[in-house]
Amino acid sequence: MTDVTREAPQQRNGHVETSHHPRKDDRRQDKGYYDIPPIKEHTWTWEVPVYFWLGGIGSGAHVVTTIARMCGNKDLAFLRAGRYITLVAMMLSPVLLIMDLGRPERFYNMLRIVKWRSPMSMGTWGLTLFANLSGLAAASQAARDGLLGRENFLARSFAALPDRLLSILAAPFGVFVGAYTGVLIALTSTPIWARNAVLMGPLFLTSAMSTGLSAISFVLNLGGWGERKTLESLQKAERASLLLEMGLIAASLLRMGRWGKPLRSGKLGAAFFGGTVAGGVLAPLALLQGRESRGRGILASLLVLAGGYILRRAILEAGKHSARDPEATFTFAWQENLPLRDENV
Amino acid sequence: MATGFLTDTTVCIGCKACEVACKQWNQLPADGYELTGDSYDNTKTLSGTTWRHVAFIENPKKKRLTGDVDLVALAEDVREQLPGGAELDALGRWAFMSDVCKHCVEAPCQQACPTGSIIRNEFDNVFIQPDICNGCGYCIPACPYGVITRVPEDGRAFKCTLCYDRQKDGLEPACAKACPTESIMFGEVEELERRAEQRVQELHDRGYTSAFVYGTPEVGGTGGIGGNHSKFILMDEPETYNLPRHPFLPQEKLNQASAASIAAAAVLGAVVAWAFRG
Ligand code: SF4
Numbered sequence A: 001m002t003d004v005t006r007e008a009p010q011q012r013n014g015h016v017e018t019s020h021h022p023r024k025d026d027r028r029q030d031k032g033y034y035d036i037p038p039i040k041e042h043t044w045t046w047e048v049p050v051y052f053w054l055g056g057i058g059s060g061a062h063v064v065t066t067i068a069r070m071c072g073n074k075d076l077a078f079l080r081a082g083r084y085i086t087l088v089a090m091m092l093s094p095v096l097l098i099m100d101l102g103r104p105e106r107f108y109n110m111l112r113i114v115k116w117r118s119p120m121s122m123g124t125w126g127l128t129l130f131a132n133l134s135g136l137a138a139a140s141q142a143a144r145d146g147l148l149g150r151e152n153f154l155a156r157s158f159a160a161l162p163d164r165l166l167s168i169l170a171a172p173f174g175v176f177v178g179a180y181t182g183v184l185i186a187l188t189s190t191p192i193w194a195r196n197a198v199l200m201g202p203l204f205l206t207s208a209m210s211t212g213l214s215a216i217s218f219v220l221n222l223g224g225w226g227e228r229k230t231l232e233s234l235q236k237a238e239r240a241s242l243l244l245e246m247g248l249i250a251a252s253l254l255r256m257g258r259w260g261k262p263l264r265s266g267k268l269g270a271a272f273f274g275g276t277v278a279g280g281v282l283a284p285l286a287l288l289q290g291r292e293s294r295g296r297g298i299l300a301s302l303l304v305l306a307g308g309y310i311l312r313r314a315i316l317e318a319g320k321h322s323a324r325d326p327e328a329t330f331t332f333a334w335q336e337n338l339p340l341r342d343e344n345v
Numbered sequence B: 001m002a003t004g005f006l007t008d009t010t011v012c013i014g015c016k017a018c019e020v021a022c023k024q025w026n027q028l029p030a031d032g033y034e035l036t037g038d039s040y041d042n043t044k045t046l047s048g049t050t051w052r053h054v055a056f057i058e059n060p061k062k063k064r065l066t067g068d069v070d071l072v073a074l075a076e077d078v079r080e081q082l083p084g085g086a087e088l089d090a091l092g093r094w095a096f097m098s099d100v101c102k103h104c105v106e107a108p109c110q111q112a113c114p115t116g117s118i119i120r121n122e123f124d125n126v127f128i129q130p131d132i133c134n135g136c137g138y139c140i141p142a143c144p145y146g147v148i149t150r151v152p153e154d155g156r157a158f159k160c161t162l163c164y165d166r167q168k169d170g171l172e173p174a175c176a177k178a179c180p181t182e183s184i185m186f187g188e189v190e191e192l193e194r195r196a197e198q199r200v201q202e203l204h205d206r207g208y209t210s211a212f213v214y215g216t217p218e219v220g221g222t223g224g225i226g227g228n229h230s231k232f233i234l235m236d237e238p239e240t241y242n243l244p245r246h247p248f249l250p251q252e253k254l255n256q257a258s259a260a261s262i263a264a265a266a267v268l269g270a271v272v273a274w275a276f277r278g
């Protein structure tokens, strides 16, 4: 036999092509195992994005009212709105979280240990402390507002609580509840989240702040409550936090790079850019320009609240897409430290 | 004493005895009868009900055979200089690999678990205590190898226990016991490391220079998580076996993430104070 070139029929440029393995994308590396994802996607259901959103609203509303009071704001309607919004959010949050467990009746096992390195453990404790402290402040508010009746022991003792101190004590835990959800998903092996580990907490916290502000201004505008000055301050704060949010979204997308594809493409990308970037940040920013107006304020608040939910939902969905893509995992878990030399590859 | 596995993929014959032994001993339910159409592997992946998974890797090679090749000689002695510079690898290879929980030294799943259900037991194995787990599901995306899933009918997360119950009675894990080719070895981690080195050396001497140990902190794969107590001898790139090349410890970024969040909180606090000042 003279020189022959043998080439297995299924080999073309290192790509395998058989009936079972149609050649796909030239940029794809010829690696992996039948496209089966090497990592698992998260299994959290609808309760989790709703909690991320509600927890953020509660956190933002509480922190804003506390800081405003410290700065000398004396608007009672505003304080009430902030406290009651936080109360409702913090009453629903644990319910949602427990519903999502595989074994809801065992939720209390979360409280048997404190683990600094586990954002979910720290989150449980932060949420417990924040919900209780802010809940007491809200109860004291309710007692003073006469919602618990006038002349009974409960109303008297709640009214006697140091509500200002409770609010201030709760504030750092409120900040924590707003931010930790971002850190929680960032500290996983899901490429799109892990890649953006540093900015995930700030992004969620900023969104918590803007949704909290919007929830308050929505309630105040709707009821026609609150002083003019408070509403103006709220609008100012909303504009600033939306600007920050826009910056953080842009920085996150840049940082995610090739691993951010699920958030940029397909239906998810459309929902994210339409619902959050355009609908939840840019449109309300435009609406909130100029003089404060009730109608525009209400619309802007609703848009921000919807955008905040879509942000969390889209990021959680994107995590699933990212985990399903073997190439995302392989290219992310990479270091040039393998003892395989080129010629063996 | 730390115990672990060494899975030598070079002698695995793909009989799936380990998969079956594991299911039987641990009383794990069947996963259905789906056919993948990809290979003889219809199990596909590790999960809460599959703690050993045999991968079937049909491995066509990218190199072309040139020249007049004596296939018999090629099969008999790989050290022989082949005409035309052909290489054995050009024949392609069918590789098998019995995958399992890696029992990471710094286990991401264990660090993530908020209930403290995931512990290191007295054999230094990563163990999910089934009476503690409440099915929060955080360990699932935390694991860099996709080992854990939540079992829907049960609600809890499960994975390889390294046969904790058998070890307590002085027995080796069911998969290692069942393996007919000693592809799965069980023992003390240090002893297994020695064996792995020896075997890789042997393979190199025979001309299989691509052999290496996956799961040691120094080489290949596991810089971030301090190595694995379940190691593998591999002949190809980790990705071929569906393993990440450099899995990382997600919790390593905790400090950075926290610092950034605190900084963001300060900025936002200042912004709100500015809006409400005076
Ligand atoms: S391989 Fe996954 S499940 Fe096993 S110890 Fe490591 S992180 Fe945990």
Ligand code: SF4
Pocket (backbone or CB within 6 Å): B112, B113, B114, B115, B116, B117, B118, B128, B132, B133, B134, B135, B136, B137, B138, B139, B140, B156, B157
């Ligand atoms: S699912 Fe169970 S084992 Fe996994 S992190 Fe949650 S409590 Fe721990």
